[in-house]
Amino acid sequence: MSQQFALPQTPFYVYSQSIIQHQCQRLKRVVLPDVSTVLYSLKANPNPALVKTIVGQGMGCDVSSAFELDVALSSGVDSKNIGCVGPYKSTRLLTMCLKNNIAFVAVESAGELVELAALREQYQSDTAILLRLNPDIDISGGSMKMGGAASQFGIAESELEDILSLAKASQIHIHGVHVYATTRVLDPDSFLANFSALCDYLAALPERFGFNMEWLNVGGGFGIPYYRGEQPLSIETIQEELLNLQHSLVTRTGVSRLFFESGRFLVGEAGKAVVQVKSIKQSMNKTYAICDGGYNLFHGATAFANLMRKPYFISKVGQENLNFLSELPLPERDINGKVYTLVGPLCTPSDIIADKYVSEPLSVGDYLVIHQVGAYAITSSPGLFIGHGFPAEYMTTALGIVQIGKQDSIEEMKRRYIIEVEKENHKTDTYTQIEVI
Ligand SMILES: Cc1ncc(COP(=O)(O)O)c(C=O)c1O
Numbered sequence: 001m002s003q004q005f006a007l008p009q010t011p012f013y014v015y016s017q018s019i020i021q022h023q024c025q026r027l028k029r030v031v032l033p034d035v036s037t038v039l040y041s042l043k044a045n046p047n048p049a050l051v052k053t054i055v056g057q058g059m060g061c062d063v064s065s066a067f068e069l070d071v072a073l074s075s076g077v078d079s080k081n082i083g084c085v086g087p088y089k090s091t092r093l094l095t096m097c098l099k100n101n102i103a104f105v106a107v108e109s110a111g112e113l114v115e116l117a118a119l120r121e122q123y124q125s126d127t128a129i130l131l132r133l134n135p136d137i138d139i140s141g142g143s144m145k146m147g148g149a150a151s152q153f154g155i156a157e158s159e160l161e162d163i164l165s166l167a168k169a170s171q172i173h174i175h176g177v178h179v180y181a182t183t184r185v186l187d188p189d190s191f192l193a194n195f196s197a198l199c200d201y202l203a204a205l206p207e208r209f210g211f212n213m214e215w216l217n218v219g220g221g222f223g224i225p226y227y228r229g230e231q232p233l234s235i236e237t238i239q240e241e242l243l244n245l246q247h248s249l250v251t252r253t254g255v256s257r258l259f260f261e262s263g264r265f266l267v268g269e270a271g272k273a274v275v276q277v278k279s280i281k282q283s284m285n286k287t288y289a290i291c292d293g294g295y296n297l298f299h300g301a302t303a304f305a306n307l308m309r310k311p312y313f314i315s316k317v318g319q320e321n322l323n324f325l326s327e328l329p330l331p332e333r334d335i336n337g338k339v340y341t342l343v344g345p346l347c348t349p350s351d352i353i354a355d356k357y358v359s360e361p362l363s364v365g366d367y368l369v370i371h372q373v374g375a376y377a378i379t380s381s382p383g384l385f386i387g388h389g390f391p392a393e394y395m396t397t398a399l400g401i402v403q404i405g406k407q408d409s410i411e412e413m414k415r416r417y418i419i420e421v422e423k424e425n426h427k428t429d430t431y432t433q434i435e436v437i
Helices: 017-028 048-056 066-074 091-099 110-122 157-169 188-209 235-253 264-270 295-308 322-326 410-417
Strands: 012-016 036-041 060-063 082-084 104-107 128-134 176-178 215-220 257-262 271-283 286-291 314-317 338-343 352-359 367-370 392-397 400-405 418-423 426-431
Touching: 012 017, 012 264, 012 322, 017 036, 017 048, 017 235, 017 264, 017 392, 036 048, 048 060, 048 066, 048 264, 048 392, 048 400, 060 066, 066 082, 066 091, 082 091, 091 104, 091 110, 104 110, 104 176, 104 215, 110 128, 110 157, 128 157, 128 215, 157 188, 188 215, 188 235, 215 235, 235 257, 257 264, 264 271, 271 295, 271 322, 314 352, 322 392, 410 418
Parallel strands: 012 392, 036 060, 036 257, 060 082, 082 104, 104 128, 128 176, 176 215, 215 257, 286 338
Antiparallel strands: 012 271, 271 286, 271 367, 314 367, 338 352, 392 400, 418 426
């Protein structure tokens, strides 16, 4: 693509639409045609332009809030390819799910089951009810285990019988179960071992607990590398076995639909944050490069890197264009250079982008690209901290560059604290007034 576009003011995000589309196609090839649906987990990044891109590739949506459901519905996705999962679902969210007849809601407690069943009746909805389980199985290889131990997620096996009895007594039909056991798995063997254990577990459920299943949500866990030294998950190597396991699960259980959920695999690698070095200073034995964006931009994605001082993928670039930046490959190897502590603009010592970033000499005005931050970054960051506001977002597409999110202005940030008052017969906006004694 040859379109040139002067770099916008930093800090900003840039996403590559073609990388997202490519990731969707890769994932589609490992799920069973006509039976399995991949749902994009909007929690990773709810930007409507990304959601529309993903839905355009035939994916469904996994939502956890009324806003996410609103974005999903506006993307044009078939409501029968939307699922709702999350440890807290407001009555407003449940009502929206039912009024729009989405495919399923995965309930996570007895109270939620009763509320959902009553609303379902009230709105005459055909949205299916799944039970999200906290399964007692051995899971390994992920960065976050979300099952098999006490947790706010899902229903523990020890509680399952009571919930099934409650459903039976209240004539609530359970359509199947949902399990999300782990996330960010990179090792193909671990992925297959986990999935195989999950299939055995699911196939045994009807006999163990005496209920039928029509649909199953088998979760996901497809990872992407965040730190130097990590290898990407090669889903191509697990494709055949994963398809066989799904086929066998369907044969064993007789279910007609399988759902997968995926967030970071679809958008994580497509997103890059671009910051500029604004000052370089020496403090005792350390050289600090102070940038105009830090964990106020990508806290969610780099939190663990900060905590564990892991080497995140960062590239130094000259004044390049957005297309170049959005397709910039991961820096391949360490270089011999100068060691910098890269920090952001926040007034907290924890705003560290990289503790020991080795680079050719940095100068004020240099651009730095933080890779792999398309997921759990912009919306899981303290964007309003110190009043910097959330940054602009751009997407490079085959039809050109589109701005898909804007930098908060001071006016927009003020809006939260502004009320309308009547003054000299007309209304004016002002900060909320309080009495101070
Ligand atoms: C229930 C559920 N579904 C889907 C996801 C998406 O995970 P990922 O972005 O790693 O694919 C998560 C992430 O924590 C989750 O908790």
